Amino acid sequence: MTKLILNTDCPKETIDKNIYGHFSEHLGRCIYGGLYVGEDSDIPNQEGMRLDVIEALRRMRIPVLRWPGGCFADEYHWEDGIGPKESRPCMVNTHWGGVTEDNSFGTHEFLRFCELIGAEPYINGNLGSGTVREMQQWVEYMTFDGISPMANKRRENGREEPWKIRYFGIGNENWGCGGSMRPEYYADEYRRYATYVRNFSGNKIYRIACGPNTDDYHWTEVLMSRAANMMDGLTLHYYTVPGPWRKKTHALGFSEQEWYETMRKTQYMDTLITRHSKIMDQYDPERRVGLLVDEWGMWHLCEEGTNPGFLFQQNSLRDALVAGINLNIFNRHCERVRMANIAQLVNVLQAVILTEGEKMILTPTYHVFCMYSDHQDAKRLEAELQGAPTAQDMEAVTVSASIKDGKVLVTFCNLDLKEEAPVEIDLRGGRFTRGEAQVLTADAMDEHNTFEEPERLVPRELKVEMGETGCKVVLPPKSVVALHIW
Ligand code: AHR
16 A cells, blocks of 8 residues: 655645646647637637637636747747737748748737736747847837837837736747757857846846756756846756657557656656756755746647648647646646746647637646646645555656645546556644545546547546545546545
8 A cells, every 4th residue: 555644734835836837839729729719700709819718728727828939939029919900910930830920919919818817928038030129129018107119109009008027038949949059159148138128117027048958957057057147937848759769659549658658758857857956956056046847748749630830639648647747746846846838728739728610628638737726826745655656667656745725635646557556645733534536537548538529538536535644545547636635
């Protein structure tokens, strides 16, 4: 029997709610068709934004949303996306399918969407192909409340009050699509651009530097040693790609071997965060600078018959486990990880929502975000499993725990395909009399929701046995479980 001791009277750091953040890029059908259909659409909308998507995201309690990219961010010129829509210039979205971008969804539309879903905006600026002046003016346009050319322009475009913008990224993947830079060069560029990303009118920007790709520890070392004093956050990008040599494979119809390989590659996130954090600790022992995993999730082959540049993929029970394992890792590292943004929100990569015309489905990954949502801004509890089972030389059960307002949440992932895992939870430092649990599981390891059957895979109730000093749950094979105790 696996045992978990929780000292509920010894809360640790706060699990930043932004760990439950998301990412939306001008890529495929994420923005157009996913979030935004335009005011003239037959699909029910408010100011062009899909009402079904807004409602689902509010229910999921989305805390923060990153935009406009991704690789798109370093080619995006924000002034093309303001003013009357009919006079906004078009551009070619060279990264993603070479399609024409009409800029009908721009700064005002994004910030309005954030208001409607109750999320904080995280804007990613263009360092790769934009100018310092352009970046500076974007911030002025959005946040300055006095008289200035940019603030006046914002008013002309219908917005009197400035917005509050906290999170601002200064480039994206500048080691790759954002300019193919060496870390030394980017560190200098970052310092130059960051100088002009100003705090106007009491708005306080949290400046975010582009961090490493996966295990590029040299990049972290250079950025921290040369620019840590000018940043509040450093990003990390890591995707789970199950095939050998980062080869993409199908989202459905995979083998058991591939299932375990996926789990192994997902658990690697823990190693990456541990190692990058260690480097950051040397330059920032106070942990002022956050590590922001602002792109993560599964990257499969696109669904057959869809545009390969659109990155549209199905989402199964396996993706749910990947989400659950990653979120447990982020919670456990919340002393350094202050934000994470799964890629991407709708219709792209490991999306929480898929749409087809007026139809919308919630993916298994969506349900995991709901099941875990009470971790947001809760205090982390130390959670070490004793006697935990293994599967294929890996931990078969992963866990994280938190407490908020006297209510404990423990989230488990049992990645073993065949074996259930009984767990006894010993609750110390408080009196707990009630427990409720939800489980997400299915017979087929690639079970998923479809537009015809949108509720094939949804959370169900799981039995909790309450005792004098704790409780017991049995985690089914291949399952994600959220246990609330109070
Ligand atoms: O999320 C898709 C792409 O992956 C992003 O545009 C880029 O930053 C990353 O390589």
